[in-house]
Amino acid sequence: MLNYLGRRVSYSAISILGLLTLVFFLTRLTGDPSALYLPLDSTPEARAAFAQLNGLDQPTYVQFWNFLTDLSRLDFGESMRQNRSAMSVALEAFPQTLKLAVVAMTLSTILAIVIGSIAAARPRGVFDRIASFLSLAGASAPDFWVAIVAILVFSVGLGILPTSGTGGWQYWIMPIFVLMLRPFGLLVQVVRGAMLSSLTSPYIKTARAKGLSRHSIVFGHALRNSLLPVITVAGDLTTGLINGAVIVESVFGWPGIGKLMIDSIIQRDFAVVQSTILVTALAIFILNIMIDLLYAVLDPRVRY
Amino acid sequence: MTDKHAILEIAGLTVDFLSDDEPVRAVDEVSFHVCRGETLVILGESGSGKSVSTSAVMDLVDCPPGDIVAGDIRFEGRDLRNIGPEARRSINGCKISMIFQDPLAYLNPVYTVGRQIAEVFESHGVARGEVARRHTIELLRRVGIREPELRIDFYPHQFSGGQRQRIMIAMAIALEPDVIIADEPTTALDLSVQAQILDLLRDLQREQGMALIMITHDLDVAASMADRVIVMKAGKVVEAGVAKDVFTCPRHAYTRALIAALPHGDAVESSNKRATSIGDEVLLRVDHLIKDYPLSSGAFKSKRLLRAVDDVSFSVHKGETLGIVGESGSGKSSVARMLLRLFDASSGAAYYRGRNIFEMERRELLAFRRNVQMIFQDPFGSMNPRMNVREIVSESWAIHGDIVPKALWRDKVVDLLELVGLKPEHADRYPHQFSGGQRQRIAIARALASEPELVVCDEAVSALDVSIQAQIVDLLVDLRTRLGLSYIFITHDLAVVRTFADRIMVMEQGKVVELNDTATLFSSPSHEYTRKLLAAAPQPKWLAA
């Protein structure tokens, strides 16, 4: 197992390096940042000076070499837009997103497991129909739409929640709610589907013959056998959020990594793009390793 | 059939399975009862509704698609068909418990066996935590699992067939219920362990006054346990009565056929049903085969090894049948699975027609797998739940394109099903819609479909009633005679190997303790374990008493 972990970590390191290389070269195909940083009416001389100042005048491979040597010194470059270390920009934004992602995913996973399981226990029953309808409606509603409507209703109309921003618990409610919609909807369906098959397994009959409560049959026996796809999908959704809850972050003014990423991409702030990708990629790789280990914990038959 | 002391009483039970077609009647007007301290043995044809009718007692027939058309189930006078879920839970597992026929499928693969047994204590509020664990270890010991302190933290897939069956038994007797329904509880157990289990059940009966409903195909076991017997055929009870009467003067034709079909060792041994001689050609040679399983309960713990197969060597000639008998958990299935290259041997070699199986190239392996087929000990698990019987049986034709032309598949499937005693309409059903014995026959049909040279049968006939068992054995013998098939026949049923095998290998704790031709082995067993095994054959109860 340690062996596996070791291999896994070294492969991941290689992949991250590959990822950064890919990002480095591909982003440089997306146009000249000087056009974006300087005012429209600045002179060609000013543009040349800008390029020189930021090392953009050198051939790409030289820039890449510089990038690598800097990287080996743990220097991730300066943000052109923010006049400071790109990594510190990324590291400042990341916890904000992580907090949101963790809360939203924990809540939606737990809720989805409970509701999906109950729905699967009586398929096509009233609860199943209502739960499916609501969760699907949430999952297919455009999130910015929901976000804006929520603000119009709860902040402007009723005046019970702040419109946006960061602060006390009131500030969390709407962003978390909007963030949860899709993960919750998807997870409910995945849980329900997986539970439907586990619940027909013979070992469920054993559990019934043992006189277990319905609760421990559904949540103890069937659920445990359904968890593999559930945690996989939950993991994927988490990475989706870690990569940036762009809509929620920009609508609610949450200074997270998604907003940072998109601003930097649009502004061609290459160093920040690279640093944010490095940070999120690390988180995602760690998450994936954890999920793979979790498979083996959850199902003793899984082996690597 | 009313009895004042009847603790469990079933009257006029009729169960259908519904679908788009006509309903399938699995149980038809079945009535029986059992009293405290009594053993009722249900004998019957495979697929006659034994499992379904007893499952109905536990409310385990899913309705729909099941449909309890009529019938009355009473436990201590209470109507079990109309009780609430709470009351049901207080009965299941505590007052009435059940030992299922197919132990692997019925154990939850992701929990340790210890936890699954302890759960019985916990859910009925008897014990929890450490106490429950101690109880569990004790139970495992009682059903004869070695090193229970260690094994308690293993998962079901790490046990042998017989061990799993004993785990099911442990689970069922945990709370010493008033009624135990044992569906084929000893099919995977060798005679000595079987004796131990039967003793255990008898003890419980004596101490607790427990009532036992036992479904079995093994007439010896039936005779040794039964107070009363009912015999079922095609969903109906065809005969019921006191054990001795049924065994000694059966009235119904089926019962008579059943008792007649019993292979009485002495009678058949000499003939051995062999018509042709064994070829000189060595088909399979096994050299010093060793298998170590990593002994860990989780994915993370250290690497202690369990030697399941310890230096096993033998050979099989063309046209020969090698019987393998031995203690439950002695490594028989492990040997079989290694021969099929389902997992790697730790060391040793096996040669098929002179070629090392473990080093075969892809093409060679393909040819090998066409010629060597295996019938798994656990037939339900070995079939894809999403494939119907037609697809299951015709699979080897799809894999090896040259066996049967596609146009003939339908007809050939029907032929094969009929050979093993199933009906043509079964071809469109799915594995979960069959009884234990029926599944086993599907597995046999599947193995025979590819026209193999060597068939490895791991408890291939254990779930079959004697008459069908005889039919299948006849079929196998016929194939051996006509086509020169060879068999490796792993079984606990000494009577069957005795009639069928040319040579017998006896295994104990991973080692071969004796390997001899059948006649010699039965007449003069040389190893102590063999002697113990032979001596363990059960005695009819009415004689013992």
Place this chain on the structure above:
Amino acid sequence: MNASSSSLPASPPARRSNQLLQYLVRDKLALASALLLALLVLAALLAPWLLGDAATKLGLRYRNLAPFSLDHGWLYILGADILGRPILARLLVGASNTLGIAASAVVLSMTIGGSLGLIAGYSERWYSHVILRLADIIMSFPSLLLALIVLYTLGPSVQNLIIVLAITRLPVYLRTARAEVLEVRERMFVNAARAMGAKPLRILLRHIAPLVVPTLITISAIDFATVILAESALSFLGLGIQPPDFTWGAMVANGRGYLSTAWWIAFWPGLAIMLATLSLNVLSSWARTVADPQQRWRLQKLKRSQR
């Protein structure tokens, strides 16, 4: 019973589709969903011909016209958008791009991701590691950046959009398929198939895939909405479908600024997305039931015997 089975009808495919139809008819909700989807597909095919002009013709007089009025013709029943174009016509015409993009992206990512996942889960060779690490890379690669790069290097077009969306959704199928395979491949029937000589491809497709695909289908039914909305987000950022082409997602994105003044501009396309997703999900759950022999009875007529 014996007789009926020995005289099986000559054409099994016809019988099977007939049976499927019956299963569909028995599940009223699934039937309604199927009809709705059929209608949408029809709209996607025909509306660009029939209503193409109506959907793009300016009507600045009708700017932000409120819904539920027939005064200006039935096309305006759902109101008009910022440029006074009838929303109903735009919904119907937009169905073609929307469904086309979403369906292609979802099908592509599901088949490619699913297949790679099957391989990665089953095989222990080097390429399964490569596949997985590739998935990690895709997962860590921000989809917006990908969209921007594709847009820059290949130019904005529907195909490129589909490629971007398909690539970004790929990992979820890949990893889910793999996770399920890890468990299924340890089951006995897979061993049995191997023992019979089945090649890995057959084991994967015939034995493992049928147990894995239902989960993938479940995910894809919801992913349909995810893709539509991702496309909408992209077009909002100027990286998605470009005007004058439009999709429901783009319609929602453009109308969102008007939620407090002209809610209908963003509401109807949002509702359309929701209805399409809902019906797909109902249908996928129906398909799941049909595909599972242990659940199929739910759609059968379960004829009881006489009592």
Place this chain on the structure above:
Amino acid sequence: QEGNHDIRIVLPEQPGNLEPCGTIITTVGQVLSQNVTEPLATVNAKTGQPEPKLATKWEQLDPTTWRFNLRKGVKFQDGADFNAKAVAFSIDRMTSGKLTCNNMAKFGNAKLTVTPVDDYTVDIKSDKPQPILPTLLSVVMMVSPNTPADKAVNDPVGTGPFKLASFTPQNVVLEAFSDYWGDKPAVTKATYVWRQESSIRAAMIETGEADLTPAIAIQDANNPDTDFAYLNSETTAMRIDAEQPPLDDIRLRKALNLAIDWDGLSQLFGEDAPRASQMVVEGIVGHDKNLKPWPYDLERAKSLIAEAKKDGVKVDTEIRLIGRNGIYPNGAEAMEAMMMMWQEAGLNVKLVMLDVADWLRYLQKPYPEDRGPTLLQSMHDNNKGDAAFTIPIFYRSTGQYSVLNSPEMDAEIDAAMAATGAEREKAFQKIFDEALNKYVTDIPMYHMIGYTRVGKRLEWKPDISTNSEIPLANIRFKQ
């Protein structure tokens, strides 16, 4: 006077940095200009004329030299004195090229040399004549001499009435600077936050979470009590690539102008947005009030096209209409509408919306070789009081955005640029007239209107400068 005088301002975008050399960037300017940092002179929004700020007086010594007298007793927020050295430092810092300085763009390639005459007098010399240097200097922020000269900063120190308290990813906080040289402002503390969605910004004012937000969308400006429209200095236009056939035919270019239903289109820009006939707004030297824009005349447009077609002009060539995402509110819709209108007139116009960086390739020379006939969506901002910042770029053959190649026009422009006073104004007006009616290389559309929502608590009105600054000192509280 009791009461809370802390205010919150919601910007549409996060200021990427707070480098005082980048105050022409809207978000930076709206935070820093006149609040934290001050220039020597400011431009009066009404008259367009420079007024004293840190300089009290100036005079032009010769065409290339200006002398400025500085205000005395002014301190930077870090305690440093404001004097001639500080001015020299600030201007050198801007021109040195050691850091990227956006504000430099206003000076083109001009070289400025600052010579302190005494502690409170400086001479500023340029390599070319700079007739409006004081106006230009309104974008040069005076920073403390302790500011690093070779590095962009995020902690500007100026002489303004407010000093920077904190700058985090969530907000920027400014607090009143107690040693300010001028009048003490009413506002004690200002917190800037940012939200992208206009509707949310509007909602924040409505709920009282914030007091002021510039630039809300027209559809959100629906409350006459709080929402103020103001003409900003931006002019929208379409540029016709007259170098590429078939657009080299003037009839087609005229037809393009005539085919637009301007009344209909104005709905997207706001009814208040004045129709433009030239690229600068009123108040800029060179603007011609009497220049009439093209009318909407579909019939004439069609007949012009037909005429051209008769003469063998390939009128059905595909013309690409190149739009830029997010260029101004409803920008994409406007493009769609115009495309439909041109198609109506019988031209084969196809809309392509591009991302900024991609769009820039078409805006600026050198244009892509294989561009084909294009129409380019553009917006021009001239808030510097003089058409000299517009005309050469657009209409001289060397101009960065120019598609015109006329030696006559070049000569006219050169003459106008050298002229002064009324003559200069006349010459510019003539050029605009010719551009509109003779050369027709662009389609001026509208002078843009901005909308600002101001909370009920505040007494403040936006003006033409709001796009570049929001001086907190001008904000009063209602009683």
